[in-house]
Amino acid sequence: MGIGLAIAKQAASEGARISLLARSVDQLQKAKESICQAYEVEVSIFSADVRDYDAVERAINEAGSIDVLVVNHGVYYVEEFETQGLDVMKTMIDVNLMGSFNVIKAALPLMKDRKDKGPASIALMSSMAGQVGTYGFAAYSATKFGLRGLAEALQQEVLENNIHLSLIFPPVTETPGFEPARKTMPEITKIISSTSAGMKAEEVGKITIQGIKSGSFSIPCKLDGRALVIATAGLSPQRCSSWRPLKWFLPVCFGL
Ligand SMILES: NC(=O)C1=CN([C@@H]2O[C@H](COP(=O)(O)OP(=O)(O)OC[C@H]3O[C@@H](n4cnc5c(N)ncnc54)[C@H](OP(=O)(O)O)[C@@H]3O)[C@@H](O)[C@H]2O)C=CC1
Ligand SMILES: CCCCCCCCCCCCCCCC(=O)[C@@H](N)CO
Known part of the structure; x- marks a missing residue:
């Protein structure tokens, strides 16, 4: 299961109405079935390439009101800068970065017009390679750092x-x-990325929904990611999820 489906399942388990967008109709059908088997929620699917603004806009207008927009789609080709082709680099920039602009551009007017004016969220899927430039990830890291600027x-x-x-x-x-990606990864990238042990998509899905619900700007997934959020804080909005445990510690200290 990909991270996007894991996020959708977690949201469905909490009663959300789900709209899914990807290119493959087959994969979309399967994803819809697996959500509907487990949860009684409404699931709509839309086939579009995020690089095609008009197709994205049509899908989003059809999907209806949006409280939480999860911009998760992404591609990654891991290779040294000198050997990676410019066409491959451009594909990552077009899908990961321009694709995210397209999705948000199409959804924002609808999100601003929502009736209840309650809190809404736009969540962007970066990566630890969007916190630290990582060997073999020059173009990919650039796209994920770009999402932070956005x-x-x-x-x-x-x-x-x-x-x-x-x-x-x-x-x-x-x-x-x-x-x-694992198969073609340079050895050095394998070593660097193995310093932050792998996660399951389900775990990332749960953490993502929890982070969105708590209104966190930065959502790390483990302790090292949390340390990197502090190390790379810059001038990002500081409703940083690292501070959330304080809310727990305080009542505990007071014996509640
Ligand atoms: N797996 C990992 O190790 C990590 C992943 N990430 C990020 O998490 C996100 C999800 O990754 P992961 O679940 O591994 O990826 P997968 O390749 O498993 O899934 C990617 C999803 O994005 C969709 N997608 C890709 N290109 C397009 C496109 N042009 N238009 C519309 N949809 C598209 C795919 O559907 P379709 O092909 O049918 O269009 C697919 O559903 C990505 O942004 C990735 O960079 C971040 C950190 C680690
Ligand atoms: C206290 C400080 C701790 C520092 C730890 C630094 C570890 C850096 C690890 C970077 C790993 C990047 C993996 C991204 C994988 C990805 O995005 C996938 N799409 C790849 O295929």
């Missing part, structure tokens, strides 16, 4: 609309997309 700037513009940006920073996660 999130920080857009947060300032949509705060008045009660829309909250989040960035998720998973380490290597076992997914269908990761399998081929």
Whole structure:
């Protein structure tokens, strides 16, 4: 299971109405079935390439109201900068970065127009390679760092609309997309990425939904990611999830 389906399942388990967007109709059908088997929620599927703005806009307008927009799609080709072709680098920039702009551009007017004006979220799937530039990930890291710039700037513009940006920073996660990437990965990348042990998509899904619900701007997945959020804080909005445990510690200290 990919990270996107894991997030959708976690949201479905909490009663959300789900819309899924990807290219493969076959995969979308399977994903819908697996959600509907487990949960009694409404699931709609939309086949579109995020690089095609018009197709994305049509899908989003059909999907109806959006409280939480999860911008999870992404591709990764891991290779040294000198050997990686410019065409492959451009594909990552087009899908990961421009694709995210397309999705948000199409969804934002609808999100701003939502009736209840309660809190809404836009969550962007970054990576630990979007926290630290990582060997073999030059173009990929650039796209994931790019999402941070987008999130920080857009947060300032949509705060008045009660829309909250989040960035998720998973380490290597076992997914269908990761399998081929693992096979072709440079040895050094294997060593570096194995310092942050792998996660299951389900775990990342749970952490993502929990982070979105708590309104966290930065959503690390494990202790090392949490340390990197602090180390790379910059001027990101500091409703950082690292501080959330305090809320727990305080009542415990007071014996509640
Ligand atoms: N797995 C990992 O180790 C990590 C992954 N990430 C990030 O998490 C996200 C999900 O990764 P993961 O679950 O591993 O990936 P998968 O390859 O398993 O799934 C990616 C999903 O994105 C969709 N997608 C890809 N390209 C497009 C496109 N052009 N238009 C529309 N949809 C598209 C795919 O559907 P379809 O092909 O049918 O379009 C698929 O559903 C990515 O952004 C990735 O960078 C971050 C850290 C670690
Ligand atoms: C206290 C500080 C601790 C520092 C630890 C540094 C570890 C850096 C690990 C970077 C790993 C990047 C994996 C990204 C995988 C990914 O995004 C996938 N799409 C790849 O295929």
